[in-house]
Amino acid sequence: xxxxxxxxxxxxxxxxxxxxxxxxxxxxxxxxxxxxxxxxxxxxxxxxxxxxxxxxxxxxxxxxxxxxxxxxxxxxxxxxxxxxxxxxxxxxxxxxxxxxxxxxxxxxxxxxxxxxxxxxxxxxxxxxxxxxxxxxxxxxxxxxxxxxxxxxxxxxxxxxxxxxxxxxxxxxxxxxxxxxxxxxxxxxxxxxxxxxxxxxxxxxxxxxxxxxxxxxxxxxxxxxxxxxxx
Amino acid sequence: xxxxxxxxxxxxxxxxxxxxxxxxxxxxxxxxxxxxxxxxxxxxxxxxxxxxxxxxxxxxxxxxxxxxxxxxxxxxxxxxxxxxxxxxxxxxxxxxxxxxxxxxxxxxxxxxxxxxxxxxxxxxxxxxxxxxxxxxxxxxxxxxxxxxxxxxxxxxxxxxxxxxxxxxxxxxxxxxxxxxxxxxxxxxxxxxxxxxxxxxxxxxxxxxxxxxxxxxxxxxxxxxxxxxxxxxxxxxx
Amino acid sequence: xxxxxxxxxxxxxxxxxxxxxxxxxxxxxxxxxxxxxxxxxxxxxxxxxxxxxxxxxxxxxxxxxxxxxxxxxxxxxxxxxxxxxxxxxxxxxxxxxxxxxxxxxxxxxxxxxxxxxxxxxxxxxxxxxxxxxxxxxxxxxxxxxxxxxxxxxxxxxxxxxxxxxxxxxxxxxxxxxxxxxxxxxxxxxxxxxxxxxxxxxxxxxxxxxxxxxxxxxxxxxxxxxxxxxxxxxxxxxxxxxxxxxxxxxxxxxxxxx
Numbered sequence: 001x002x003x004x005x006x007x008x009x010x011x012x013x014x015x016x017x018x019x020x021x022x023x024x025x026x027x028x029x030x031x032x033x034x035x036x037x038x039x040x041x042x043x044x045x046x047x048x049x050x051x052x053x054x055x056x057x058x059x060x061x062x063x064x065x066x067x068x069x070x071x072x073x074x075x076x077x078x079x080x081x082x083x084x085x086x087x088x089x090x091x092x093x094x095x096x097x098x099x100x101x102x103x104x105x106x107x108x109x110x111x112x113x114x115x116x117x118x119x120x121x122x123x124x125x126x127x128x129x130x131x132x133x134x135x136x137x138x139x140x141x142x143x144x145x146x147x148x149x150x151x152x153x154x155x156x157x158x159x160x161x162x163x164x165x166x167x168x169x170x171x172x173x174x175x176x177x178x179x180x181x182x183x184x185x186x187x188x189x190x191x192x193x194x195x196x197x198x199x200x201x202x203x204x205x206x207x208x209x210x211x212x213x214x215x216x217x218x219x220x221x222x223x224x225x226x227x228x229x230x
Numbered sequence: 231x232x233x234x235x236x237x238x239x240x241x242x243x244x245x246x247x248x249x250x251x252x253x254x255x256x257x258x259x260x261x262x263x264x265x266x267x268x269x270x271x272x273x274x275x276x277x278x279x280x281x282x283x284x285x286x287x288x289x290x291x292x293x294x295x296x297x298x299x300x301x302x303x304x305x306x307x308x309x310x311x312x313x314x315x316x317x318x319x320x321x322x323x324x325x326x327x328x329x330x331x332x333x334x335x336x337x338x339x340x341x342x343x344x345x346x347x348x349x350x351x352x353x354x355x356x357x358x359x360x361x362x363x364x365x366x367x368x369x370x371x372x373x374x375x376x377x378x379x380x381x382x383x384x385x386x387x388x389x390x391x392x393x394x395x396x397x398x399x400x401x402x403x404x405x406x407x408x409x410x411x412x413x414x415x416x417x418x419x420x421x422x423x424x425x426x427x428x429x430x431x432x433x434x435x436x437x438x439x440x441x442x443x444x445x446x447x448x449x450x451x452x453x454x455x456x457x458x459x460x461x462x463x464x465x466x467x
Numbered sequence: 468x469x470x471x472x473x474x475x476x477x478x479x480x481x482x483x484x485x486x487x488x489x490x491x492x493x494x495x496x497x498x499x500x501x502x503x504x505x506x507x508x509x510x511x512x513x514x515x516x517x518x519x520x521x522x523x524x525x526x527x528x529x530x531x532x533x534x535x536x537x538x539x540x541x542x543x544x545x546x547x548x549x550x551x552x553x554x555x556x557x558x559x560x561x562x563x564x565x566x567x568x569x570x571x572x573x574x575x576x577x578x579x580x581x582x583x584x585x586x587x588x589x590x591x592x593x594x595x596x597x598x599x600x601x602x603x604x605x606x607x608x609x610x611x612x613x614x615x616x617x618x619x620x621x622x623x624x625x626x627x628x629x630x631x632x633x634x635x636x637x638x639x640x641x642x643x644x645x646x647x648x649x650x651x652x653x654x655x656x657x658x659x660x661x662x663x664x665x666x667x668x669x670x671x672x673x674x675x676x677x678x679x680x681x682x683x684x685x686x687x688x689x690x691x692x693x694x695x696x697x698x699x700x701x702x703x704x705x706x707x708x709x710x711x712x713x714x715x716x717x718x719x720x721x722x723x724x
Binding site: 152187 | 293346350353389
C-alpha cells in the first residue's frame with residue numbers, strides 16, 4: 001500500500017514536471033496542433049472539393065491527423081528528457097520503472113487528448129460534420145484513442161529517443177502497432193456520427209478499451225528494460 | 231550431419247506435398263485450379279505466426295535470463311517469419327487475381343492482417359540493425375518483439391470486424407477447407423502441406439541460428455581482440 | 468562557506484572494519500561500438516574512503532563511474548557495490564548511490580526549486596520542502612531558486628546538480644569532474660562537501676584532473692589509462708593487474724567464444 005502510494009506520487013511528479021515544462025516551453029502541443037491542421041487542410045485538397053465525399057471520409061481523416069500529430073507529440077515529450085542527460089538520471093532514481101512509465105504516459109495522454117479534441121472541432125468546421133450532436137460518444141472515442149496513442153507512443157519514443165535514426169524509426173515502428181487503434185477509432189467515430197444505425201459503437205469502444213489495456217500492461221512491463229539499456 | 235538429413239527430408243516432404251496438392255487433389259468446384267495455391271499459402275501463414283510466437287518467447291527469455299543464445303533464436307525466427315509472411319502475401323495475391331479479379335482484396339482479413347504483420351516485423355529487423363552493442367540490440371529487439379506479438383491478436387480481431395461486423399465470412403475464403411464439412415482429401419492435403427512446411431521451417435531455423443551464432447562468435451572474437459590489444463599495449467609500456 | 472553549514476544526511480553505515488567493500492570490480496570491461504572504454508579493471512575500494520580517479524581524457528573514468536552508478540551495464544566482468552551485485556540488485560544499489568555526471572540531468576523549463584523538488588520526490592526525501600530549501604542554500608543558489616534552469620550558467624547548473632545529491636542519503640557518492648565550470652567559491656563548496664562526506668563515513672569516488680587540489684582531501688587514488696588501472700596510491704584501494712585472457716568472463720550468458 002505504501003509502495004503503491006509512492007509509485008503514484010512518482011508518476012504524478014513525472015507527469016507534473018512534463019506539464020510544467022510543456023506549459024512554459026510549449027514544445028509538444030502548439031507545433032503539433034499546427035501540423036495536424038495542415039494535414040487536415042491537405043486531406044481536404046487531396047479529396048475535395050466534393051463536400052459529401054469529405055464528410056464521408058472525415059472520421060478517417062480525423063484519426064490519421066491525430067495519429068500523425070501524436071507521433072510528433074510523444075517524440076517531443078521524450079526529447080525533453082534529453083535536456084542535458086535527463087533520461088539517464090531518470091533511470092537512476094530508486095523508483096519503480098512502472099511509475100516512470102505511468103508518469104510519462106499520463107503526460108502524453110493529456111497532450112493527446114487536447115490534440116484529439118481540437119482536431120475533432122477542426123474536422124467539424126472544415127468538413128461540415130455535426131460533431132456536437134454525438135459529443136458523448138465522440139469524447140469517449142477521443143479519450144480511448146488518446147490513451148492508446150499515449151501508451152504506445154511513450155513506449156516507442158523511449159526506444160527511439162536514443163537512436164540515431166529516431167525520426168524515421170518512431171513512425172516506422174509505431175504506425176503498424178497503432179493500426180487496430182486506428183481502425184477502432186475511425187469506425188467508432190463513423191458510427192457515432194451516423195447515429196449508430198447498426199448498434200456497433202459499443203463493440204468498437206470495447207476494442208479500443210482492450211487495445212489500451214493490453215498496450216498499457218505490455219508497456220509498463222517492458223519500459224524498465226529500455227530505460228536501463230543505456 | 232543430422233541437420234543435413236533433416237533438410238533433405240524436409241525437401242522431399244515439400245516436393246511430395248506439392249505434388250499431392252497439384253495432381254492428386256481434384257480442382258475446387260467454385261475456384262478451379264486457383265484454389266491449389268491455398269495449401270502453401272495457409273502453411274506459410276501458420277509458420278509466420280509460429281515464428282513470431284518464437285520471437286516473442288525467446289525475447290522474454292533474453293530479458294529474463296540474459297542469455298544471448300535466446301536472442302539469436304529470436305532473431306532467426308523473426309527473419310524466417312518475415313520471409314514466410316512475404317510468401318503468404320504473395321500467395322494470397324496470386325490466388326486473389328483469378329478468384330476475385332484483383333490482386334489486393336481489402337475485404338479479405340487474412341491479406342490485410344498479414345500485410346500489417348510484415349510491417350511490424352520489418353520494423354523489428356530494421357531496429358536490430360541500428361544497434362552495434364549485442365546486449366542493447368537484444369534488449370530493444372526483445373521489447374519490440376513482445377509488443378508486436380501482443381498486437382497480433384488485436385490486429386486480427388480489429389481487421390476481422392472492420393470488414394463488416396454483421397457479415398458472415400466471405401464465401402471462398404481460404405480457410406473454408408478447414409471446416410468439418412470439407413472432403414477428407416482437401417483436409418489431408420492441407421495437413422500434409424502444413425507438416426512438410428513445418429519441417430522445412432525447422433531446418434531453416436537451425437541453419438539461421440547456426441549462422442547467427444557464427445556471426446556472434448566473430449563479433450565476440452573482434453571485441454575480445456580489441457580488449458586484449460588494449461591490455462598488451464598497456465603491459466608493454 | 469564554512470563546512471559545518473552543509474547538511475549531509477547521515478546513514479547508518481556500520482563499523483568501518485565490518486563494511487563490505489564500497490566498490491568491488493572484477494575484470495570489468497565495457498565496449499562502445501566495438502571499441503573498449505574499459506579493458507579489464509579489478510579493484511576494491513574500502514567503505515568510507517575518499518578516492519580519486521585520475522587519468523587523461525578517454526582513460527575510462529566516466530565509463531567506470533557510469534557502470535557503478537547502474538546507468539550502463541558492463542560488457543564483461545562484474546561489479547559489487549556495498550556487497551550488492553549489479554546484475555541482481557541494481558534497484559538496491561540505486562538507493563545507495565548518488566551520481567554527479569557531466570550531464571546534469573536538469574530540466575531547462577523548470578526552476579531550480581522545481582528541479583530539486585522533483586528530485587526529492589523521486590529520491591523519496593522525507594520533509595522535502597525544507598530539505599530542498601536547505602540544499603539550495605547550501606549550494607548558494609537561494610537567490611536564483613525561482614529562476615528557470617535554462618537561464619543558468621554551466622557553473623550554476625553544476626551547483627544545482629550538487630544540491631540534488633544533498634537531497635539523498637547515499638553511502639557512495641560518485642563525482643565526475645566536480646570542479647569543472649565552477650568559480651572559486653564553487654570549488655571551495657566541492658572541497659567542503661568532500662570533507663563533510665568523509666566525516667560521516669560516506670564513500671566518495673571522484674574523477675578529476677585537479678590532482679593538487681584533491682590531494683589533501685582524499686585517502687587514495689587510482690590512475691586509469693586506456694581503460695586499465697596503471698597505478699594505485701594511498702589507502703582504501705586495492706588493485707589486481709589484468710589476469711590472462713581466459714579469466715575475462717562475459718557479463719551475460721551465451722556470448723559466443
